[in-house]
Amino acid sequence: MSTQQPILQMTRIHKRFPGVKALTDVSLRLFPGEVHALMGENGAGKSTLIKVLTGVYSIDEGLVEMEGTAISMRSPQESQAAGISTVYQEVNLCPNLTVAENIFIGREPRRFGCIQWKQMNLRAAELLRERMNLHIDVTLPLQSYSVAVQQLVAIARALNISAKVLILDEPTSSLDQNEVDQLFRIMRKLQQEGLSILFVTHFLDQMYEISDRVTILRGGELVGEYMANELSRLDLVLKMIGKELHLLDELPTLAAQDKNSLGDELLRAEGLGRRGGIEPFDLAIRKGEVVGLAGLLGSGRTEAARLLFGADKPDFGQVILPSTGGGVHSPREAIGRRIAFCSENRKTEGIIGDLTVRENIILALQAKDGMFKTIPRKRQEELAGEYIRMLNINPPSPDQLIKNLSGGNQQKVLLARWLLTEPELFILDEPTRGIDIGAKAEIQKLVLTLSRQGMSFLFISSELEEVLRVSDRIAILRDRRKVKEISEKDMSQQQIMQAIAGG
Amino acid sequence: MPLNRKYIPIVVTILLFIVMFTAGSFRYTGFFSLQVLMNLLVDNAFLLITAVGMSFVILSGGIDLSVGSVIALSTMVSASLVQQQGWPPAVVIPLVLLMGAVFGTAMGAIIHYFSIQPFIVTLAGMFLARGLCYVISIDTITIDNTFYTAMAQTRIPLPGGSFLSISAVIAILVVAVAIFTAHYTRFGRNVYALGGSEQSALLMGLPVARTKVLVYTLSGLCSALAGVVFTFYMLSGYGLHAVGFELDTIAAVVIGGTLLTGGVGYVLGTFFGVLIQGVIQTIISFEGTLSSWWTKIVIGLLLFIFILLQRVLSSRRLTLKE
Known part of the structure; x- marks a missing residue:
């Protein structure tokens, strides 16, 4: 495999956001027909790297090559045109459209500018049957199906764009075991057909089960690229977290x-x-x-x-x-x-992205005290500081906007918010x-x-x-x-x- | 059953129209005739045209409050150019349509490129267009141009002795083109996708910017066309024409079964939404003793019912596994 030309090569990628270095000198190689895992803690830069690959973010420095030629990706369209398709963690399809439309929208079969629904439905059903082993009614709205099915539909859409590289961003996080097995069967099948899959995951077992190689990131930097079967679990974890194994x-x-x-x-x-x-x-x-x-x-x-x-x-x-x-x-x-309740939908039911860490922490306590008993600024800062230390929130700055924090740290802020109410x-x-x-x-x-x-x-x-x-x-x-x-x-x-x- | 599900609102709308029309037919002599039915179109042609544009806006997840003012401005510009300046209608009408489209495009561009809520942008557009009417004149300008009077008076005979006006025919054509656009063109499907999830549409590589701006262009164009039709109907231009009309339009779209959150609904539903408003007015005029304000009361109640219906339907989203 190592003698082959990589289909996708990212070299020395840098990406900065105001006040944060999201990616520093990160490289990634992807060979034809492999499942390549991308692993790292939260805030390691996985999401940023994916977004760079899909054209959502533009890079500050570095080179992306597809089959040996440099490509620029300034928008999702350009990335797709280059043959890179992505299925995101939260399924990014339109729930109100039919399954068939979700697969074909933007590239609907047309005659004289008129969308051929019959043909589209037939092709969608065929695609799902042949490649996903999925027998469903493609004329129903996507929202009538489970997340697992939606996930497969998203993959079908990606494949239909004649992708050479498929990025799966945490595809298994909301699937049960059977659904994961089904997904893996499909991934293996696609792999045999020569597709390269970049698989982002938190699950160690799944990584070992499906991946050929793994690239590990930590704190926006590249730790290394390894053959999955030559890397022990302990080494993997050590490389990912770099410390605190005793925990x-x-x-x-x-x-x-x-x-x-x-x-x-x-x-x-x-x-x-x-x-x-x-x-x-x-x-x-x-x-x-x-x-x-x-x-x-x-x-x-x-x-x-x-x-x-x-x-x-x-x-x-x-x-x-x-x-x-x-x-x-x-x-x-x-x-x-x-009684406190920390919801599973962190983004939609928990954090308020445009408020600072301190304001997010104070929120529930303030609500409990009522709006007329404002907690003094100094007291707020003390409390925020205390919980930031106690829960080890990173970066330890109470005035950072919470939307700039990684998922794990956002979760800690939420915990702090409720813990404050004792x-x-x-x-x-x-x-x-x-x-x-x-x-x-x-x-x-x-x-x-x-x-x-x-x-x-x-x-x-x-x-x-x-x-x-x-x-x-x-x-x-x-x-x-x-x-x-x-x-x-x-x-x-x-x-x-x-x-x-x-x- | 699940297939029926997405059609429930539109089926309810159509049934409601049939029930109301039937009730009217039983209650009043002379109600049950083709002409009463045709008059619904004749009298509401401009509402229908505006509502079609509004349907696209609402389907895309937006709103357009400027439609009433754009209609007024269109009547005003038409009247002023034709009557006072003596321009030929063949120049004036395309010009007015272009004006509406440009006005809509400008609002759409502001909404998209500065990511400002459509509500506030089109509210500004509403004041602006209304204000511009009075720059032209604060009084009514009556039109006696032969083309306009001909358009107002021409009756297109139908079998059975009934007739349609030219405006009604234009409205029907607009509906037909809109249904085709919504269901058989990429633009139409992109509007639905945009209303379903803008973020997803973007990540799926759809032309979000173009679609969003075009939706407002379309609404502006429809409003201007409705303004032209309204000029045929009123034979005048006036700054106080179609005041509060944007709300009637939104009501028609919602009663037609389109979800205000976007992504769900049909142009055909809007068509029946307009007819329902028309049938209420007809019933009240047949009743004779009732004030026309009862139209508002009934529409208000219907709106409540439809919003509740939508709520119930969307909250009980059924989950099918394969």
């Missing part, structure tokens, strides 16, 4: 430490359910307890959390807070009763999704530390290992129903997997 080793033991000192029941859900969301379930959370919520995507995890927080109105049952006797009927009431119960919905290992470990550690100080958690995650690590008890959901609750001694990946799979 990972330390973690599995943390949960096992004494947690017998659980307090009284803090919150109880009795027959709580919502039509089309989750079937009625019971759940109790004690003081200082971490309850994990495991299940596949779409199993009703988020729906359960939203009911507990009062964000959705239940059709059945109720939430009871035994200590005060009252219930929870709205998020406002929940916050008043010291909640008794903290509902974390996918707090570590899309963030790097180092930040992940820090957040897990934080949960354990705080729970030992008496804070209760409801911890939702699609990563089983993570749920196991932090939870005292795990409730398992399957197909929008709570199927099992297991506590410490029965807790193993196998047990949970069986419950999730319905074995």
Whole structure:
């Protein structure tokens, strides 16, 4: 393979944003017919590199060559014309258009300027059948299908642009295992057909399963390019995070430490359910307890959390807070009763991009105090500084706009915001999704530390290992129903997997 | 069932029109005739033309508040050039259309290249165009040009003794061209894509800038054409013509089943949205004793119902797995 000419070569790429060096001297080679993983922590520069490749950002310095000739990419159109197609993490298609249109829009088959719908639908169905092994009605709007199917449609669109290079940006982050397997089968097939795939991922297993080679970035710089089968897991992680390996080793033991000192029941859900969301379930959370919520995507995890927080109105049952006797009927009431909820949609439901880190941190506390009791600027700065240190937020500047931070650091700011209100119960919905290992470990550690100080958690995650690590008890959901609750001694990946799979 | 789903709003609109027309036919003698039906088109030709342009704007996720003022300005420019300057209509009409298109293009360009909300840009356009009317004259300018009077009075006979006006025929042609444009041209589909997700449209490599600006050009052009048709109808130019008309237009589009958030709707729906407004007015005039303000009340209620319907439909988005 190394004797071959790379199909795509990026040499010494530099990219600066105001105040930030996003990419420094980064190079990347992509050979025909390989799956090449691009890995790195959050803020390592993966997203920037992808955006450079797709023409969303222009580079300050450096050279991009496609099959030996230099190309310029100043817009997504130019990048596509050069043969580079991208499928983004959040599927970037139009949900209101039909599946067929999403594949063909911009290049619809036409006769005398008139779009040939019949032909388009036929070709779309054929394309999905032949190359994606997907048998669906292509005349329905895209939004009637699951994210996994949308993802495959996005790939079909990319392929239809006769791509030579396919970039998959975190394609697996919202897929369940079956869907991931299906995606990988398709990736292998495409690889055999000679397509080069640049695969961006956070999942180590997936990287090893599918990739031939891997390029690792850290802090906007190139760490190196390696053959996947010659790189051990330990080396990979070391190269990605460059430090703090002890955090990972330390973690599995943390949960096992004494947690017998659980307090009284803090919150109880009795027959709580919502039509089309989750079937009625019971759940109790004690003081200082971490309850994990495991299940596949779409199993009703988020729906359960939203009911507990009062964000959705239940059709059945109720939430009871035994200590005060009252219930929870709205998020406002929940916050008043010291329940915090950190949503899984960080971007749309959490951060306010154009405010600074400090303002984002202060937000919930200010809301709790009411608008007339402004928190003094000096106090704000103290608090922000304290949490920036405690959670290791990077860059450690309270006046940075939050939209300039990496995903992991944005998540930490959100945690800080809620922690400031001193909640008794903290509902974390996918707090570590899309963030790097180092930040992940820090957040897990934080949960354990705080729970030992008496804070209760409801911890939702699609990563089983993570749920196991932090939870005292795990409730398992399957197909929008709570199927099992297991506590410490029965807790193993196998047990949970069986419950999730319905074995 | 899922296939029906996206057609629900438009089906509701069409059914509503049929129900109202039927109800009118049973209640009033002389209501059930082809001519009453044709009059809906004759009397609302300019609304129909404007609403077609507005449909594209709303489908793209925008809004255009300037349409009423552009109509007024068009009548004013037409009247002034034809009546006071004595220019031939064959020059004036293309000029007015060009003016509307340029006006729309300018607004579209500001909206896109400075990323300013369409609401505020077209609001400014609304004041500007309305104000320009009074620069020409503060009084009504009556037109007695033979071409204009001919256009106003010509009846195109239809079988059964009924007739259409030239304006109505123009409006029908506009609707037909718009339906074709929306569904069978790239521009049309790009408008839908833009309304679905601008970010996605951009990343899919669609010509977002061109589409967005063109949508306002189209709306400006339609408004100017509606202004020309309105001049045929009123035979005058006046700065107070079509005041508040932009809101009637938006109402027609929404009652036609187009989602205000963009991306979902049909030009045919708008056609029936306009007819519904027309049928309400007709019923009220047949009733005789009711004030014409009842039109507004009924339209208000209908709007509420349609917005709620859209909400219900979009919140219960069903998820099919393969």
